[in-house]
Amino acid sequence: MLERVEHRLITEDGRRIDGRALDEMRPVRIEAGVLDRSDGSAYVEMGKTKIYAAVYGPKEAHPRHLAQPHKAILNCRYHMAAFSVEGRKAPGMTRREIELSKVIREALESIVILEEFPRSAIDIFIEVIQADAGTRTAGITAASLALADAGIPILDLCAGIAVGKVEGRIVLDPSEEEDKKGEADMPVAMAPRMGSIVLLQLNGRMTSSEFVEALNLAKKGIGVLYELQRKALGKKFATFTPVGEE
């Protein structure tokens, strides 16, 4: 006989299935300049979510009629590797990936100073190597760092993190299981210096007070990620001190 066992995502003492506190994010690793053949690149790891971002350009805009005479255009491709999820994902672009590419592009358009490069295009590739929830936000974190690594002028770095509602509690950076079984999932990306929200989506239901709580929690997480991004960029300069001008 099989007995039905209740599987709880949050324990009595406020611990989550992976032992984290409610406002604790997964272990983060952020690196800049990881791919040699790109103009700029970055790697972001949040728990089991692993993402590479690469920036190419600015270069000539193709097809030509898309080029803007006064600014650059941004092309963005968010793609999940076939081996990134359990089972196999078809390697082509799914509806979901096409839509995420669009929202990530729009988020990044608000930080890149596109007017610096008229008639050209900047290509951003976000490749999800392993997916365990929060890939779009980690993708934005990686992409903005890759842009900075490429030396493309940006108003600010931006970072993203998801907030979820699990068993009636607001949690930071939900994992795949919490995301699937939870009541709500809200990815947020911000440019902290400007204090502007560049991406905000909400899947599920939250009360207005829960929303405010969730947004504040996201801000806290983004602040931590922002400092890690800055540290990753600074590391590249540890040996770099330009000397000598004409």
Place this chain on the structure above:
Amino acid sequence: MSIYVREREVVTPGQLLSDDPRSAGSYTYVYNGKVYAAVAGITQFRDSKVNILPAKAPYKPSESDTIVGIITDLKPSHYEVDLGWHLVGFLHTAGRRTRTRLQIGDVVYTRVKYSGVRGVFLEGGRELVKIDRGLLMRVSPVKIPRIIGKKGSMLHVLSSESGCKLYVGRNGLIAIVGDSPEKEFAVASAIKMIESESHLPGLTERVTHHIRKKIIGGEVVGEG
């Protein structure tokens, strides 16, 4: 007026640099009357302005820059010149002489006449040099000032030690024309050395030594 950074400090995009919009230098932007960094790099104060020297940056053409480019297309009224980056330069055919002189694939050394919303236009006439042999290499455009050196000192070392003629383009393309491939490769490897060691002191001596070593063929004559 107050400045929030020290000289030669590492800054990241979005970092507050100063309260005074007049101190906005290169690779910075002004927002609500304050100056912020637009790229990651190292600060440099010059003429009461805060500039940022980036580690890596795409080439942005400005008027009177000397450039090296490759002819990619012949059009009825102009040539299209690949500047090695996202940019295509336009070279107007001034008279029949220039027109017949250049072919697709030719490398030219010239000056930027105009750069703006209409595109990048290059100087045609007498200033244009067609480079018909030698070695073409590409370096990061931010390293070009180091390759030229203070008042052209590094460039002088490179050419006098090897006997090669160098055409250095601001866009990061460099043409090396020498009388033997060995000499050209010696200069190319020296330029790569400058690019990777641009932050270390005593570079000029090492470059001199490097070229001599390469040209003589692995043997070091007169160490030091």
